[in-house]
Amino acid sequence: xxRSILMLPxxxxxxxxxxxxxxxxxxxxxQFGLELHFESALVGGAAIxxxxxxxxxxxxxxxxxxxxxxxxxxxxxxxxxRPMASxxxxxxxxxxxxxxxxxxxxxxxxxxxxxxxxxxKPEVVSGLxxxxxxxxxxxxxxxxxxxxxxxxxxxRQGYNTYAYTESEIRRIGRVAFEAAQQRGKKxxxxxxANVLEVTVLWREIMEDLRREYPDVELSHMYVDNxxxxxxxxxxxxxxxxxxxxxxxxxxxEAAMLTGSIGMLPSASLNSEKQGMYEPCHxxxxxxxxxxxANPLATILSGAMMLRYxxxxxxxxxxIEAAVSKVLDQGLRTADIMSADGRKVSTREMGDAVxxxx
Amino acid sequence: xxRSILMLPxxxxxxxxxxxxxxxxxxxxxQFGLELHFESALVGGAAIxxxxxxxxxxxxxxxxxxxxxxxxxxxxxxxxxRPMASxxxxxxxxxxxxxxxxxxxxxxxxxxxxxxxxxxKPEVVSGLxxxxxxxxxxxxxxxxxxxxxxxxxxxRQGYNTYAYTESEIRRIGRVAFEAAQQRGKKxxxxxxANVLEVTVLWREIMEDLRREYPDVELSHMYVDNxxxxxxxxxxxxxxxxxxxxxxxxxxxEAAMLTGSIGMLPSASLNSEKQGMYEPCHxxxxxxxxxxxANPLATILSGAMMLRYxxxxxxxxxxIEAAVSKVLDQGLRTADIMSADGRKVSTREMGDAVxxxx
Ligand SMILES: CC(C)[C@H](C(=O)O)[C@@H](O)C(=O)O
Ligand SMILES: CC(C)[C@H](C(=O)O)[C@@H](O)C(=O)O
Numbered sequence: 001x002x003r004s005i006l007m008l009p010x011x012x013x014x015x016x017x018x019x020x021x022x023x024x025x026x027x028x029x030x031q032f033g034l035e036l037h038f039e040s041a042l043v044g045g046a047a048i049x050x051x052x053x054x055x056x057x058x059x060x061x062x063x064x065x066x067x068x069x070x071x072x073x074x075x076x077x078x079x080x081x082r083p084m085a086s087x088x089x090x091x092x093x094x095x096x097x098x099x100x101x102x103x104x105x106x107x108x109x110x111x112x113x114x115x116x117x118x119x120x121k122p123e124v125v126s127g128l129x130x131x132x133x134x135x136x137x138x139x140x141x142x143x144x145x146x147x148x149x150x151x152x153x154x155x156r157q158g159y160n161t162y163a164y165t166e167s168e169i170r171r172i173g174r175v176a177f178e179a180a181q182q183r184g185k186k187x188x189x190x191x192x193a194n195v196l197e198v199t200v201l202w203r204e205i206m207e208d209l210r211r212e213y214p215d216v217e218l219s220h221m222y223v224d225n226x227x228x229x230x231x232x233x234x235x236x237x238x239x240x241x242x243x244x245x246x247x248x249x250x251x252x253e254a255a256m257l258t259g260s261i262g263m264l265p266s267a268s269l270n271s272e273k274q275g276m277y278e279p280c281h282x283x284x285x286x287x288x289x290x291x292x293a294n295p296l297a298t299i300l301s302g303a304m305m306l307r308y309x310x311x312x313x314x315x316x317x318x319i320e321a322a323v324s325k326v327l328d329q330g331l332r333t334a335d336i337m338s339a340d341g342r343k344v345s346t347r348e349m350g351d352a353v354x355x356x357x
Numbered sequence: 358x359x360r361s362i363l364m365l366p367x368x369x370x371x372x373x374x375x376x377x378x379x380x381x382x383x384x385x386x387x388q389f390g391l392e393l394h395f396e397s398a399l400v401g402g403a404a405i406x407x408x409x410x411x412x413x414x415x416x417x418x419x420x421x422x423x424x425x426x427x428x429x430x431x432x433x434x435x436x437x438x439r440p441m442a443s444x445x446x447x448x449x450x451x452x453x454x455x456x457x458x459x460x461x462x463x464x465x466x467x468x469x470x471x472x473x474x475x476x477x478k479p480e481v482v483s484g485l486x487x488x489x490x491x492x493x494x495x496x497x498x499x500x501x502x503x504x505x506x507x508x509x510x511x512x513r514q515g516y517n518t519y520a521y522t523e524s525e526i527r528r529i530g531r532v533a534f535e536a537a538q539q540r541g542k543k544x545x546x547x548x549x550a551n552v553l554e555v556t557v558l559w560r561e562i563m564e565d566l567r568r569e570y571p572d573v574e575l576s577h578m579y580v581d582n583x584x585x586x587x588x589x590x591x592x593x594x595x596x597x598x599x600x601x602x603x604x605x606x607x608x609x610e611a612a613m614l615t616g617s618i619g620m621l622p623s624a625s626l627n628s629e630k631q632g633m634y635e636p637c638h639x640x641x642x643x644x645x646x647x648x649x650a651n652p653l654a655t656i657l658s659g660a661m662m663l664r665y666x667x668x669x670x671x672x673x674x675x676i677e678a679a680v681s682k683v684l685d686q687g688l689r690t691a692d693i694m695s696a697d698g699r700k701v702s703t704r705e706m707g708d709a710v711x712x713x714x
Binding site: 075084087089093119120121124140141143146147148151155156157158159160161162163164165166167192194195196197198199200201202223224225227228229230231232233245246248249250251252253255256257259261 | 432441444446450476477478481497498500503504505508512513514515516517519520521522523524549551552553554555556557558559580581582584585586587588589590602603605606607608609610612613614616618
């Protein structure tokens with residue numbers, strides 16, 4: 001059974017880190033006889049430069065046909081002045097919406113080997129293991145109407161729409177409840193139901209679902225309080241479920257609690273478990289091309305891909321074990337460097353994982 | 358010149374902490390001959406219970422006439438099932454919008470005496486002093502249309518509108534630039550201009566204003582990155598300006614970095630410098646009536662009131678010095694208690710500040 005993987009290097013450090021992840025996946029492919037077939041395509045700024053659009057038809061075609069996608073990152077200052085509709089980010093958002101990748105899983109895990117990298121006290125974050133489930137194809141990211149209009153007074157007004165339907169909420173809720181069932185059986189739904197009507201509906205649907213998952217303990221928290229609690233006592237959380245915008249903010253905050261955002265993978269899935277996998281960090285244009293970026297988040301995204309879209313749990317675990325081994329060996333890219341580590345380049349880190357497989 | 362202060366104790370711990378702040382303000386009134394005149398009124402759940410509405414006309418009348426307002430907090434579980442329009446929060450939101458208190462100033466300051474209370478490493482937060490300027494009467498909190506509608510498919514959709522006009526952005530921008538001028542001359546404007554059109558306009562207007570304040574260094578940051586940077590390296594910030602919803606989230610996150618949210622005051626001002634002053638923390642229904650809440654954030658809100666609305670800088674400093682003194686004495690309410698502190702009740706803390714004046 002041959003499966004096709006689409007590689008989308010994108011912008012900034014994207015090509016460097018995706019190259020390392022591809023090396024690792026090719027080796028795993030041989031070792032486990034997975035019959036993976038690799039293709040690649042343009043997205044984001046790289047696609048704009050070649051084809052004048054952030055999501056060329058060819059890329060979307062290939063993405064639809066692929067069993068899974070591995071993305072580096074998109075965006076950079078050279079495209080920041082472009083109109084919204086033709087920015088690199090639209091490539092990413094277009095993939096998410098066209099493939100209906102509504103379920104974004106973002107783990108925030110503290111690697112024991114990197115505990116000292118966190119800006120939080122060790123006792124507050126040691127053993128941290130949170131899963132954030134973010135809705136990814138609805139909410140204010142995609143709500144209509146949107147734009148900038150001229151009012152009668154002559155001044156301009158910018159506006160966006162934050163909207164969710166019952167079924168959109170229900171399907172992301174189910175993913176979150178199921179994730180909680182596989183983990184610590186605690187789910188915290190984050191909203192702003194004391195102010196925003198759309199999140200009153202969100203809370204109501206989450207409450208409805210509670211009956212279907214009696215083994216999961218559901219709680220609700222306002223987003224401002226969640227932002228505080230993540231700093232105060234992050235280990236109180238197991239799975240967090242929230243909308244697109246709040247999820248964007250809280251998942252980045254949670255990732256940073258670990259101090260090693262260069263380590264964190266993510267998965268974006270649709271209802272057929274087709275998925276796009278990418279590191280939680282961005283395109284880091286300031287260090288692009290220097291060969292110093294950390295490829296581990298992308299390599300670990302490859303592991304998530306094997307697990308969630310390809311059903312190859314053993315192969316996923318092999319990658320994760322190899323990553324753990326290189327950390328034990330003290331190998332560190334610049335972003336996770338510490339006094340007792342040995343500093344390596346992007347390529348050296350990829351090679352070390354390869355060797356550890 | 359007699360000035361009138363409206364006290365709005367509100368719900369939960371509100372009455373306990375406002376009582377202590379009132380004691381302090383009355384003493385300052387005598388000491389400095391300020392001719393302050395105190396009134397009080399109902400708001401939030403307390404008003405619902407008495408009058409069936411969270412913002413009675415009498416309260417709004419008194420608020421309009423007052424030179425400044427001191428609010429405790431609103432909200433609690435007993436009112437959580439009420440429809441949105443008649444919840445305690447509407448009392449607070451109604452005051453903000455009716456008095457056009459568009460400029461919300463939320464300092465996040467680490468008190469050296471309480472440095473160990475933070476969940477962050479001392480080197481990351483020592484000396485922390487950020488001012489968050491949050492727009493308070495626009496954005497998605499007040500945007501129209503909003504509600505829950507039935508779609509043709511028969512399912513319901515919740516929706517809210519995130520909107521800002523140029524002039525709304527400009528007036529909060531000016532407050533922020535001016536705050537930066539008084540402080541470290543650095544302003545970071547937080548938006549999501551890579552996704553939301555309304556914040557593209559936000560960014561454009563902030564850029565416009567830059568020319569009027571050449572001594573202030575303006576930067577822009579996406580909200581997800583800001584949530585990360587606050588955890589990673591909060592001391593990079595001086596003044597942050599952002600919209601209502603992002604400000605709600607980021608100001609709570611920033612407050613929690615200090616570990617002592619029970620210490621942080623806030624001011625909400627209109628263009629006549631009339632203001633409402635309140636602690637950053639909420640109504641804490643779980644500890645209401647126990648006499649253990651920390652009154653210092655409310656007492657310090659009183660100091661902000663003297664400074665911003667009444668122009669009594671010396672009196673404000675006297676309160677701040679008294680608070681600093683009781684902290685030096687080792688007095689601690691439960692929320693900021695540490696091994697070497699002496700635990701005191703709400704009232705004892707208020708009395709200690711009084712004695713230190
Ligand atoms: C690049 C941007 C559009 C994107 C988002 O906001 O979703 C990113 O921040 C993310 O979280 O994947
Ligand atoms: C109580 C609530 C409506 C309020 C808000 O969201 O503005 C509170 O969280 C605050 O920050 O003052």
